[in-house]
Amino acid sequence: MNYRISRRAAALSPSLTLAIDAKAKQMKADGLDVVGFGAGEPDFDTPQHIKDAAAKALAAGFTKYTPSSGIPELRQAIAEKFKRENGLAYKSSQIIVSCGGKHSCCNVILATCQEGDEVIIPAPYWLSYPEMVKLASATPVILQTTDQTEFKVTPEQLRAAITPRTRLFILNSPSNPTGSVYTPQEVKALGDICVEKGVLIMSDEIYEHLLYDGAQHKSVASFSQAHHEQTIVVHGFAKAWSMTGWRLGFLAAPEPIAKAIDAIQSHSTSNPTSFAQKGAVAALTGPQEHLKNWLAEFDQRRRYAHQKLNAIPGISCCNAKGAFYLFPNIGGTGLKSTEFCSRLLEAEKVAAVPGIAFGADDYIRISYATSMSNIQKGLDRIENFCRSLAKG
Numbered sequence: 001m002n003y004r005i006s007r008r009a010a011a012l013s014p015s016l017t018l019a020i021d022a023k024a025k026q027m028k029a030d031g032l033d034v035v036g037f038g039a040g041e042p043d044f045d046t047p048q049h050i051k052d053a054a055a056k057a058l059a060a061g062f063t064k065y066t067p068s069s070g071i072p073e074l075r076q077a078i079a080e081k082f083k084r085e086n087g088l089a090y091k092s093s094q095i096i097v098s099c100g101g102k103h104s105c106c107n108v109i110l111a112t113c114q115e116g117d118e119v120i121i122p123a124p125y126w127l128s129y130p131e132m133v134k135l136a137s138a139t140p141v142i143l144q145t146t147d148q149t150e151f152k153v154t155p156e157q158l159r160a161a162i163t164p165r166t167r168l169f170i171l172n173s174p175s176n177p178t179g180s181v182y183t184p185q186e187v188k189a190l191g192d193i194c195v196e197k198g199v200l201i202m203s204d205e206i207y208e209h210l211l212y213d214g215a216q217h218k219s220v221a222s223f224s225q226a227h228h229e230q231t232i233v234v235h236g237f238a239k240a241w242s243m244t245g246w247r248l249g250f251l252a253a254p255e256p257i258a259k260a261i262d263a264i265q266s267h268s269t270s271n272p273t274s275f276a277q278k279g280a281v282a283a284l285t286g287p288q289e290h291l292k293n294w295l296a297e298f299d300q301r302r303r304y305a306h307q308k309l310n311a312i313p314g315i316s317c318c319n320a321k322g323a324f325y326l327f328p329n330i331g332g333t334g335l336k337s338t339e340f341c342s343r344l345l346e347a348e349k350v351a352a353v354p355g356i357a358f359g360a361d362d363y364i365r366i367s368y369a370t371s372m373s374n375i376q377k378g379l380d381r382i383e384n385f386c387r388s389l390a391k392g
Contacts, residue, residue: 008134008135008137011134012131012134012135013131015127015128015357016127016353016354016356016357017038017039017040017127017353017357017365020038020341020345020351020352020353021036021038021039021351023345023351024036024038024345024351027345027349032349033349034345034349034350034351035349035350035351035370035374035377035378035381036351036370036374037350037351037352037353037365037366037367037368037370037378038351038352038353038365038367039367039369040176040324040325040367040369041238041239041242041244041369042239042242042244042294042324042369043369043370043371044242044290044294044297045242046241046242046243046246046279047241047242047283047286047287047290049282049286049287050241050243050279050280050282050283050286051279052282053278053279053281053282053286054246054275054276054278054279054282055275056278057274057275057278057279058275062274062275062278063274063275064274065270065271065274066271066272066274066277067271068262068265068266068270068271069095069096069097069258069261069262069265069271070095070096070097070250070271070272070277071097071274071277071278071281072092073277073281074097074277074278074280074281074284075092075095075097076092077280077281077284077285078095078097078250078252078284079091079092079094079095079252080284081284082233082252086218086219086221086222086233087222088219088221088222088228088233088252089228090252091255093255093258094252094253094254094255094258095250095251095252095258096250096251096253096258096261096262096265097248097249097250097271097272097277097280098248098249098250098251098265098269098272099247099248099249099269099272099273100236100238100247100248100249101204101206101234101235101236101238101249102128102249103247103249103269104234104235104236104249104250104251105128105129105132105202105204105234106128106132106135107251107261107264107265108202108232108234108251108253108257108261109132109133109135109136109138109168109202110132110135110136110264111257111260111261111264112167112168112200112202112232112257112260113133113136113137113138113167113168114136114137114138115137115138116138116165117136117138117139117165117166117167117168118138118139118140118141118163118165118166118167119133119138119139119140119141119166119167119168119169119170120141120143120158120161120162120166120168120169120170120199121133121140121141121142121143121170122142122143122145122151122152122153122170122171122172123142123143123144123145123358123359123360124145124151124175124177124178124327124355124358124359124360124363125142125170125172125358125359126172126175126176126177126204126358127357127358129170129172130142130359138167139165141161141166142359143157143158143161144359144360145157146360147316147317147318147327147329147363150178150180150318150321151175151178151180151318151327152180152182152186153190155189155190155192155193158190158193158194159193159197162193162197162199166197166199167199167200168199168200168201168202169190169194169199169200169201169202170201170202170204171187171190171201171202171203171204171220172203172204173187173203173205173217173322174207174208174210174211174215174217174320174321174322174323175207175322175323176207176323176325177325177327177353177355177358177365178320178325178327179302179319179320179321179322179323179324179325179326179327180320180321180322181211181215181216181217181321181322183216184216184218187218187219187220187223188218188220188223188227190220191220191223191227191230191231192223194230195224195226195227195230198230199230200230200231200232201220201221201227201230201231201232202231202232202234203219203220203221203231203232203233203234204234204235205217205219205233205234205235206234206235206236206238206239206249207239207240207322207323208235208240209239209240209291210239210240210295210298210322210323210324211295211321211322212295212298212299212302212320212321212322213319213321215321215322217322219231219233221233221252229254232251232252232253232254232257233251233252233253234249234250234251235249235250235251235252236248236249236250237249237250237280237283239323239324240291241283241290242294243279243280243283246273246276246279246280247272247273247276248272248273248276248277248280298324298368298369300372301324301368301370301372301375302319302320302324302326302368304372304375304376305326305366305368305375305379306319306320306326308379308383309326309328309366309379309382311383312379312382312383312386313332313333313386313387313390314330314331314332314333314334314386314389314390315328315329315330315332315333315382315386316328316329316332317329324367324368324369325365325366325367325368326365326366326368327355327358327360327363327364327365327366328363328364328366329362329363330355330362330363330364331362333386333389333390334389335389336354336356336361336362337354337355337356337357337360337361337362337363337364338354338356338361340354340364341353341354341364343385344381344382344385347385347388348381348382348384348385349381350378350381350382350385352364352365352366352382353365
């Protein structure tokens with residue numbers, strides 16, 4: 001049988017983060033003592049009041065179809081969140097609830113990009129961005145950055161990359177995989193160029209609540225009405241409320257783009273899970289005390305891991321200002337990222353993600369969304385591995 005695969009599907013690369021996490025979990029299931037630094041999800045449980053709201057909705061029979069873009073109550077709560085926390089005014093009709101932040105990103109790109117368009121993506125990037133662009137038959141244009149600039153693209157780089165074919169610029173701050181956070185002034189400078197050139201901005205702000213060392217998050221959509229009209233903000237419940245498995249994301253967009261995304265979603269996934277949406281309402285409108293405790297724990301882990309990584313031969317690491325990742329430079333070990341991670345997993349039973357997945361082959365991604373004991377054990381093993389490399 002000749003199973004012909006579409007060019008669109010054949011052009012995609014599988015998610016390395018999910019693949020490595022799956023391999024680490026399988027090794028653990030086989031009885032091996034594996035430390036996993038791969039998964040981008042908090043190790044804390046979803047706050048109880050959120051689970052209770054979903055359970056109550058389920059028990060009450062709230063199990064049927066909802067509007068494809070989400071229940072009105074949740075869309076209104078999201079609009080109020082944007083107004084309260086970001087100073088952004090949106091009508092409920094401009095809010096789309098999706099099956100995860102990843103789904104929101106994909107819907108934005110499918111709704112705004114097509115063959116012949118270019119999408120500018122700073123690297124290191126979240127690994128799904130270029131694949132989503134290819135899925136829309138558009139062309140990813142990668143802007144390389146390094147730890148020397150805290151992995152931030154400059155206004156000069158952005159301006160030089162824009163062509164008449166540029167349709168969209170993807171901004172992710174706080175960043176996955178680097179943990180870097182653009183200052184409000186840096187965000188505005190990039191937004192100003194996009195407004196001047198008529199380039200749409202997809203601003204991925206899912207890590208907005210995870211900030212350290214006094215870092216500030218300011219949405220690019222908040223600087224002026226022109227910035228607001230040029231920006232689609234994508235977000236989700238996975239990170240700040242530890243709801244990764246709930247598969248609930250959301251976005252805010254200019255009305256014509258929101259309508260286009262609603263049409264795409266109505267013909268692909270239809271609505272997000274009904275009773276999960278009731279939990280999401282509780283997440284936005286209920287108590288937020290959990291976040292302070294989580295941030296204190298993340299910060300402790302971040303500081304320890306950053307100091308430890310910089311003491312390992314062959315590794316250097318700039319500190320993260322947001323999210324829950326570090327992105328150490330392994331260039332001094334003499335290995336590229338795939339070989340480093342493969343040999344590390346085999347020799348020391350530590351799972352990290354190769355930087356090549358994020359467009360940066362001299363780096364690896366370490367998630368500190370795991371216990372301090374795991375971090376200590378895993379980094380000790382990485383040190384053992386690197387010292388063995390140094391001995392030759």
